[in-house]
Amino acid sequence: MDPREASAAADSAGAERPGEARSHVPFVVTMLALSIVCFGTIAAFNIAIDPFRAFRTGFSEARYARAWLGTRRVSKGEVLRHGACRVLLLGTSRVERGFDPSHPGWGTAETYNMGLGATNMWEQLRVFRYALEHEPLEHVVVGLDMLMFNSNRQYEWDFRQSVFNTTKRYPDYRLGTVLSNYAVESSRRVLERLDENVTDANDDHGFLPKGVGAGFDYRGASVKLLRGFMTNPKSYGPYMDDGSRWAMLKEMVETCRARGVRLTIVMPPSHALDMEMLWVSGNWAAFEAWKRRIVEMADAENARSGDGDVWSVVVWDFTTHAGRNAEVLPGAGEGRVMKDWLETSHFTSAYGDDVIARVTGAARDGSGAAEEGLGVRLTGENIEAHLEQLRVDRARFVGEQPADARMVRNLWEQAQRSRRSMATEAGG
Amino acid sequence: MLFNSYTFIFLFLPIAWAGFYAMNGVAGRRAGRVWLLLASLVFYGWWNPIHLPLLLGSIGVNYLLARAIGDERRSQRGRKRLMVWGVVANVGALAWFKYTDFVLRSTLGTLGYEMEPTGIMIPLAISFFTFQQIAYIVDAYKEPGRARPFMDYALFVSFFPQLVAGPIIHHSELMPQFAGEEPYRARASNLSVGMAMFVLGLFKKVVIADEIAQYPDAIFGAAGQGDAPTAALAWIGMLGFTMQVYFDFSGYSDMAIGLARMFGLRLPMNFDSPLKATGISEFWRRWHMTLSRFLRSYVYLPLGGSRVGRARGYLNLIITMLVSGIWHGAAWTFVAFGLLHGVYLVVQQIWTRRFRLGPETPQWRRTFRCAWARALTFMAFAFSLILFRSSNFDGAWLVFRGLFGAGADEPSAEVPELKAAIWIGAAWVIAWTMPNVQEFMRKFSPALDWTPSRTKWRFGTRRVPYPAWMPNPWWAVPLVAMLVWSVLNLDRVAIFVYWQF
Numbered sequence: 029m030d031p032r033e034a035s036a037a038a039d040s041a042g043a044e045r046p047g048e049a050r051s052h053v054p055f056v057v058t059m060l061a062l063s064i065v066c067f068g069t070i071a072a073f074n075i076a077i078d079p080f081r082a083f084r085t086g087f088s089e090a091r092y093a094r095a096w097l098g099t100r101r102v103s104k105g106e107v108l109r110h111g112a113c114r115v116l117l118l119g120t121s122r123v124e125r126g127f128d129p130s131h132p133g134w135g136t137a138e139t140y141n142m143g144l145g146a147t148n149m150w151e152q153l154r155v156f157r158y159a160l161e162h163e164p165l166e167h168v169v170v171g172l173d174m175l176m177f178n179s180n181r182q183y184e185w186d187f188r189q190s191v192f193n194t195t196k197r198y199p200d201y202r203l204g205t206v207l208s209n210y211a212v213e214s215s216r217r218v219l220e221r222l223d224e225n226v227t228d229a230n231d232d233h234g235f236l237p238k239g240v241g242a243g244f245d246y247r248g249a250s251v252k253l254l255r256g257f258m259t260n261p262k263s264y265g266p267y268m269d270d271g272s273r274w275a276m277l278k279e280m281v282e283t284c285r286a287r288g289v290r291l292t293i294v295m296p297p298s299h300a301l302d303m304e305m306l307w308v309s310g311n312w313a314a315f316e317a318w319k320r321r322i323v324e325m326a327d328a329e330n331a332r333s334g335d336g337d338v339w340s341v342v343v344w345d346f347t348t349h350a351g352r353n354a355e356v357l358p359g360a361g362e363g364r365v366m367k368d369w370l371e372t373s374h375f376t377s378a379y380g381d382d383v384i385a386r387v388t389g390a391a392r393d394g395s396g397a398a399e400e401g402l403g404v405r406l407t408g409e410n411i412e413a414h415l416e417q418l419r420v421d422r423a424r425f426v427g428e429q430p431a432d433a434r435m436v437r438n439l440w441e442q443a444q445r446s447r448r449s450m451a452t453e454a455g456g
Numbered sequence: 457m458l459f460n461s462y463t464f465i466f467l468f469l470p471i472a473w474a475g476f477y478a479m480n481g482v483a484g485r486r487a488g489r490v491w492l493l494l495a496s497l498v499f500y501g502w503w504n505p506i507h508l509p510l511l512l513g514s515i516g517v518n519y520l521l522a523r524a525i526g527d528e529r530r531s532q533r534g535r536k537r538l539m540v541w542g543v544v545a546n547v548g549a550l551a552w553f554k555y556t557d558f559v560l561r562s563t564l565g566t567l568g569y570e571m572e573p574t575g576i577m578i579p580l581a582i583s584f585f586t587f588q589q590i591a592y593i594v595d596a597y598k599e600p601g602r603a604r605p606f607m608d609y610a611l612f613v614s615f616f617p618q619l620v621a622g623p624i625i626h627h628s629e630l631m632p633q634f635a636g637e638e639p640y641r642a643r644a645s646n647l648s649v650g651m652a653m654f655v656l657g658l659f660k661k662v663v664i665a666d667e668i669a670q671y672p673d674a675i676f677g678a679a680g681q682g683d684a685p686t687a688a689l690a691w692i693g694m695l696g697f698t699m700q701v702y703f704d705f706s707g708y709s710d711m712a713i714g715l716a717r718m719f720g721l722r723l724p725m726n727f728d729s730p731l732k733a734t735g736i737s738e739f740w741r742r743w744h745m746t747l748s749r750f751l752r753s754y755v756y757l758p759l760g761g762s763r764v765g766r767a768r769g770y771l772n773l774i775i776t777m778l779v780s781g782i783w784h785g786a787a788w789t790f791v792a793f794g795l796l797h798g799v800y801l802v803v804q805q806i807w808t809r810r811f812r813l814g815p816e817t818p819q820w821r822r823t824f825r826c827a828w829a830r831a832l833t834f835m836a837f838a839f840s841l842i843l844f845r846s847s848n849f850d851g852a853w854l855v856f857r858g859l860f861g862a863g864a865d866e867p868s869a870e871v872p873e874l875k876a877a878i879w880i881g882a883a884w885v886i887a888w889t890m891p892n893v894q895e896f897m898r899k900f901s902p903a904l905d906w907t908p909s910r911t912k913w914r915f916g917t918r919r920v921p922y923p924a925w926m927p928n929p930w931w932a933v934p935l936v937a938m939l940v941w942s943v944l945n946l947d948r949v950a951i952f953v954y955w956q957f
Contacts (some may be wrong), residue, residue, distance in 0.1 A: 051927055052644035058929035059651060062936040067943070180681075189947055195642035197502070208947035261681065446866055 029378040032336070048162050071206040079214035080106045082205050099210050101151075101184065104142060104192035104234050107206075113163040115139035118152050122296045125370070126380030127171065133388030134167070141234035143171065143317075146262070148181040149273040154192045156280055160287065167290040169387070174311075174318050179270040180261040185418025186210075236379040242365050248355050250372040253306055254436065257373075258443040264309050265443065274321065281329050285339055292387060293322060297346040297379060299372040300425050301353040304436040309420060316415050319345065319406070327408040346403040346419055349425035352379060354427065396456065457502040458660050459654075459711045459796055460946055468499065472616070474801065477496045479644040485640050489607050489869035492615070492719070494942045499616040500580065507579035511614065511856060514549070518589040519609050526596035528602055550586045553578050558786035580687075581620040583783055583879055585613050587750055592627045595755060597796035601706035610722070617715035621708050623726040629904055630721065635864040646720045649900045653714030655939045656893045660707030662942040665700050665881055672697035672845060674817040674869035690858025692876045697845045698838040699883040702731060710893045713903055725894055725903035728911075729889040731837075734829035735808070736800040737835060747783070751776050770805070774798030783809055786842070792841040857862040889913075890920040900923050 063285045078085045080103045114135045117127050124143030131139075142155050152170070160166055175181065187193060189204055196204075200268040205211055240246075257263040269356050284291040348351070357372070358364040369380040375383075385391040385398040404414050467794075472495040481486035501508040521542045535709050551559075557574050564571045592609070612630045613619075633639060638646075646784070663906060675685050676692035683694060709726035716723045730743035740748045753843050756776040762769035774795065781794015838855075846852035857863055891910070898908045912919040925931055 030752040054929045055648045055932055056651070056925035057931040058646050059648070059936060062932060065941060066936060066940045070944070072939075185948075195503070197463060199463045199467055200461055203466060204947055207943055208460065209944045210947050212944065 030377065030405065046103060052129060053080075064188045067207060070212065074211045074215050076207045077215035077218050079103075079211060080205055080220050081110065082106045082202075084110065099186045099189065099209070100215050101144060101190040101192065102104060102210075104140075104144070107234065108140060108142070109139065109162065110160060110190060112138045113140040113159060115167045115169065116156070116159050116163070117143060117169045117171070118142045118156060118166055118295065119143045119169075119294075120147050120173050120176060121145040121236075122173065122374055123171035124234070124236050125167070125238050126377055127235070128237070128377050128380060128385060130237050131384045131388075131392060133384045133390040133392075135388070136166075136389075139233060141232075141236075143234070143236075144187075146181070146184055146348075148176045148183070149276040151183050151187055151192070152176065153276040154187075155195065158192050158284065160289075164309040165287075165289050167292070168280070168284055169292045169294060170277075171294050171296045172322065173296070173304075174267070174315055175263055177269050177318065178262055178317070179268050180276040181274055182262075205282070211427070212406070228247060235377075238370055238374070240365070241368055241374075242363050242428070244365070246366055246369070247360060248359060248371075250299075250301065251408075251439065252437075253371055253373045254301065254439055255443065257302075258309065258440055259446070264305065264311055267309075267311050267314065268319075269314070274325075278325060281325060281341055284341070285329055285332075288339060290339075291341040293326065293341060293343045294383070294387060294448055295343075295345045296324075297353055297368075297375045297383065298348075299369055299375075300349040300429070301357070301432055301436055303347060303349050303353070303373045303422070304425070305431055305440065308440045319415065323408055323411045326406075337368070343406040344403050345406050346383055346416065348421050352409045354425055358374035359434065364387060366408050383410050457499045460658060460942075461710065462943075463502070463947060464499075465658075465794075465943065465946075468495075468502075469715070470716075471495075472499075476719060478642045480481050480642075486607070488502055488640060489611055489634065490675045491559060493607065496553055496611070496619060498613040500597045500619055503580070506577070510579050510582075511585065515610050518546070518613075519606055521591045522596040522609075522917055523603050525593055526600045527602045528777050528818045534946070535597055535600065537595055542593040543633070544684050545588050545600065546586050552576070553582055554581050554785045558916055560580065584620065586918040587624050587747075587754075588785075589628070591750065591754060595627065604631055604871075615716070615721075617712040617719075618723060621705075621712070621722055622744070623709055623712060624750050625746065626749075627725060629724055635719050641720065643720065645900070645927070646733075649897060649902060650714045650716070650718030652854045652925055652935055653717060653893055653902060654711050654818055654930070655714075655778065655935045655942070656896070657707040657712075657714060657936040660710065660893075662707075664879075664886075665702075665704035665707060665937075666948055668696050668703070668876075668879050668883060671871050671880075672700060674871055676851060676855065677843050678868040679854045680847040682850065682854070684854040684864040685858040686863050686865065687858055687861045688873050689867055689869065689871060690855050690863055692858065692871060692873060692880065693845075694761065694838050694842055695884070696876060696880050697841050698731075698834075699880050700886065701841065701844075702727075702887060703883060704894070712896075716904070721906040722901070725906045726892070729887070730894045731884075732830060733833050734826055736797065736804050736836060739800075739833055741798075747780065751780055753892045755779050757931075758879030770802045773801045773805075777801065784918060787841045787847075789849065790844055792849075793840055796840045796843065800840070856907060891917065895922055897925050898922075899926070921927070 075083050076083055080099065115129070117129060117139065118376070119127075120143060122143070124141055124145065127141055127143065129141045140159075142152075144151065156168065172429075178319065183193075188196070189201075189208075189210060191201060193201070203406045215244045228262035257265070259265040261268070281291060283289075306312050310381055323343055326343045352368045355366055357370050358366065366376075368376055370376060372414070381392050382402060384400050386402050388399060391397050404410070406414060457468060459465075472492070475491050475495065476488050479491040483537050497508060499514075500511060519539065525538045525542065527535070530538075553576060556576055560574065561620040562573050607628075611634060612625070612627055614622070614627075615630065618625050634809060672693045675689050676697070679693070702890070704725035712724045713726070724746055726747065730739050731738035733742050756772055759772040759775060760768060761772060764772070775798070777798035778791065778794045781790045781792070781798070784790045784793065811860050813825065842852050842855050846855065894902045894906065895908045895910065899913065910922075912921050
């Protein structure tokens with residue numbers, strides 16, 4: 029017999045001495061009983077608080093809104109699982125903070141804002157697929173930022189925990205919402221907010237508006253954001269588009285067409301300083317190419333419409349250096365509250381209301397009046413003229429706000445110097 | 457399915473265990489084995505069942521091949537030819553799935569062409585079940601006339617605790633156990649020892665390895681994109697990954713051994729405190745022991761081992777370690793990792809021959825040399841892991857340079873350096889000074905064919921015994937605390953480092 033076989037057989041046969049089995053029973057019983065008590069308690073706590081609105085046992089959706097930030101994808105997934113959604117708003121935090129789902133322009137109360145901070149096309153496609161499968165979708169509005177096409181931008185941590193993550197089997201997903209650190213932490217945050225006066229009427233439908241008070245340091249916040257965008261490889265430090273994200277947008281467009289779901293593509297407002305960052309970072313050509321490609325894709329789909337086929341995709345562009353996007357940042361200690369901007373990256377929901385009015389043709393007051401000149405509806409016919417106009421707007425902005433334009437350039441040069449010094453050190 | 461997942465811990469394992477013993481009791485052993493086989497196939501196909509047919513086909517073909525090879529009525533030459541074809545087919549399948557992209561990319565790259573990935577999906581665990589089956593057919597040739605029942609063979613290859621990341625079991629270790637009594641009796645002793653080992657392994661993986669993983673992930677990720685780390689980050693990256701991979705893989709092995717034990721089966725030891733080794737050859741006798749054993753038996757010795765002259769012996773060592781490197785992954789960095797370890801082994805052999813300690817060497821010098829050798833071995837291994845972890849040579853070079861102060865001034869990744877250093881330091885203290893899981897469980901023969909070589913701490917002349925687990929309810933309290941801690945952290949579930957192999 030092979031020595032290994034002999035050893036295996038001997039090890040197996042002589043494993044237990046008389047009475048040994050009995051002596052292990054108290055350990056096994058204690059271990060199992062304690063485990064059941066501990067896990068049962070944790071699960072009961074999280075089911076009772078229900079921080080993700082998974083079991084509808086806890087409090088109203090609004091109470092969770094702020095508690096959700098770190099696990100927003102989990103929470104939004106649960107809301108989408110339970111509630112009916114006819115109009116779906118997709119996009120980044122700009123959409124999440126700027127597009128109010130209760131705006132009458134959407135034409136239905138069953139509108140859900142699936143805007144997600146730091147998202148990308150990969151995530152948004154999965155959210156779209158999930159919604160399409162579970163909701164009676166009639167209209168999809170995609171707020172597109174060029175950042176969503178940066179291939180360095182991977183999925184966020186809470187996406188992996190969410191129902192949108194199709195590699196996670198349901199038992200893993202469901203047990204994660206009751207037996208995980210993030211579930212316990214989310215429950216704790218909900219309890220912290222119990223004293224806040226929030227009613228069911230405030231259910232936010234995924235909308236996360238933000239207000240800033242007088243004395244807010246707009247400039248400091250904006251500089252921090254711009255610097256982050258310039259140095260973060262998930263943004264423009266450097267921007268990288270390997271082409272893979274375009275197939276995802278194409279799938280969205282083609283699926284909407286196949287299912288007869290209205291599709292509106294919106295390039296939401298970008299502050300002039302945010303736009304200037306694209307210019308000084310050398311990404312302007314890529315930005316223009318990005319817009320051309322979107323319009324090209326939309327035109328190609330619309331061209332496929334034959335007689336009787338009313339489906340079409342509409343593209344709106346609100347990015348420019350001019351108009352409300354060129355609102356001057358308050359100086360240090362000025363104390364002025366900006367009308368349309370939270371900082372250079374996010375517009376206010378009031379500005380968002382006007383954008384929605386322009387896109388849908390219906391203002392919040394029901395007047396149907398929309399601000400003329402706000403945004404441009406893009407087609408293959410006007411894209412080049414529009415891009416030319418944006419260049420003119422940019423030149424005018426630099427003339428009118430030279431100090432701020434210089435500030436953006438300086439920030440970019442600082443970021444570049446820092447990168448160069450690192451690369452030189454590394455390269456010897 | 458991952459061991460460190462809710463589905464496995466709360467659904468699969470209880471159902472598989474209870475079902476196995478219920479089947480044994482109600483319908484007999486054969487039904488129990490069928491149940492275990494089916495459970496293992498569910499385990500394998502849980503994520504993506506697309507490769508289940510490949511696994512089943514591989515089992516079927518190799519079993520028939522082994523029967524033919526072991527058929528004594530065939531001529532020796534015919535059996536040998538079949539065996540060679542079998543090995544070539546297995547290696548060919550492994551190469552096709554795992555190395556096609558690598559070979560094509562490398563070849564076309566040298567000719568100046570770029571290539572899109574072929575999209576060939578690597579079947580889960582193919583490296584592991586291929587090696588096990590190669591051993592089976594080679595042994596069928598060496599020892600003909602020992603055909604085993606198909607059910608035992610299929611279960612040996614697919615038995616879920618060891619299926620996806622080892623230990624690489626030899627058929628003679630597991631198959632005789634299926635024929636014994638032990639697995640078919642639901643014993644509290646097997647359950648308690650198995651549960652304790654599983655929890656300890658889970659804790660090592662989820663709480664220690666996954667916590668540390670975020671630091672090297674960020675640092676090596678940035679280096680892979682050309683961002684040089686600072687000196688501090690380079691050290692955190694290198695030492696952090698060393699700790700991560702040790703606690704990750706040894707934790708996985710502890711879980712696998714514990715799970716098998718719950719079913720009354722003993723698996724061989726796979727990690728025996730390798731970071732305490734005082735030489736590279738000792739390191740490989742303690743690290744992924746079942747892989748080292750396989751490579752020794754089926755690569756190094758067939759090449760002639762050290763019996764073919766000194767220079768050929770060195771070459772054989774290098775070739776064996778090259779195979780080990782390539783087995784770990786399809787990239788030039790893994791080739792370099794294997795080559796480096798081959799060189800390490802050769803250097804150590806030369807050194808040992810030249811500077812062997814004599815019996816007259818004073819104790820203080822022995823102690824000093826032992827401490828120095830341990831530190832050197834640890835550092836040599838840690839250095840090599842830079843190649844193992846880096847996605848390309850440029851990234852590896854940036855981390856190497858960073859170690860010696862030639863890195864960047866600004867951090868390349870957001871890593872809380874103090875916190876990272878505390879975690880890595882704590883893990884290092886555990887790895888260097890504490891008994892391993894098998895030593896802790898030593899009173900209950902936790903691994904097959906293993907007796908502990910160390911059971912005490914030495915402080916000068918004093919000897920302090922390692923703590924030893926006993927099946928009393930008090931030990932259940934810290935173990936449940938570790939289990940709860942681990943389960944709550946499953947939300948950051950990360951696959952095992954060796955899962956991809």
